[in-house]
Amino acid sequence: MLRSSCKSKINSRRRRAAREAGRRLVYATCSILEEENRGIVEDFLRNNRFKLRPAGDVLEKGGIRLHMEQYLELWPHRHGTDAFFAAVLERDA
Numbered sequence: 001m002l003r004s005s006c007k008s009k010i011n012s013r014r015r016r017a018a019r020e021a022g023r024r025l026v027y028a029t030c031s032i033l034e035e036e037n038r039g040i041v042e043d044f045l046r047n048n049r050f051k052l053r054p055a056g057d058v059l060e061k062g063g064i065r066l067h068m069e070q071y072l073e074l075w076p077h078r079h080g081t082d083a084f085f086a087a088v089l090e091r092d093a
Helices: 002-017 040-045 057-061
Strands: 026-027 048-054 071-076 083-090
Touching: 026 040, 040 048, 040 083, 048 057, 057 083
Parallel strands: none
Antiparallel strands: 026 083, 048 083, 071 083
């Protein structure tokens, strides 16, 4: 049930971002569960004309220096924060 709820939210936001190439959609959760995070994003990318932008690059361009790769992932035991996940998706041409 939770997975379908997440898919529903990302799909409604996708419709708004889907009109123009280069538009970005950020999918974020306060969770560390794979099925709510990477699983949702990977399913979305397989079925939509978006690409994953490396979160580390996007953050650095905004002046934030965090060592992140494809996703922004904050973990309580590593970062001293609540759990957090974000993926930056960009509409393909």
